Amino acid sequence: MPITAFTRGGTEYVPEFLIAIDAATCIGCGRCYKVCGRDVMTLKGITDEGAIVDADEDDDDIERSIMVMVAPENCIGCGACNRVCPKNCQTHAPAEA
Numbered sequence: 001m002p003i004t005a006f007t008r009g010g011t012e013y014v015p016e017f018l019i020a021i022d023a024a025t026c027i028g029c030g031r032c033y034k035v036c037g038r039d040v041m042t043l044k045g046i047t048d049e050g051a052i053v054d055a056d057e058d059d060d061d062i063e064r065s066i067m068v069m070v071a072p073e074n075c076i077g078c079g080a081c082n083r084v085c086p087k088n089c090q091t092h093a094p095a096e097a
Contacts, residue, residue: 002094005077015077016092021067023052025089028065032081032090038074041067041081 002014018040033041043055045062055065082090 002096014094016079016082016094017075017077018069018072018081018090019093020091021069022089022091023066023068025087026066027087028067029086030067031084031086032067035080035084038071038076040069040071040075042070044068 004012005015006012021041023046028043030043033043043065044052044067045055045065046052047061048063052066052068053062055062077092077095079092082088082092
């Protein structure tokens with residue numbers, strides 16, 4: 001059974017938490033990072049060999065940028081990141097009680 005929560009007005013809802021980011025679809029735009037106040041994600045780079053590296057490493061080795069989850073336990077299920085994602089590359093799901 002999913003965990004339920006309530007708005008300030010008393011309306012019941014089921015929070016959906018970030019559980020995955022599709023690296024093949026993500027364009028690393030950072031919109032989700034900017035709206036998340038919980039430090040759930042960070043920007044990383046993908047090398048031409050497919051390795052995920054820190055974004056501040058040698059730029060010559062980085063083929064493109066992506067967002068990755070670094071602290072999924074910090075997610076509060078607000079869904080702000082999903083609403084701003086232009087590629088719909090995130091997966092969200094309710095937590096089970």
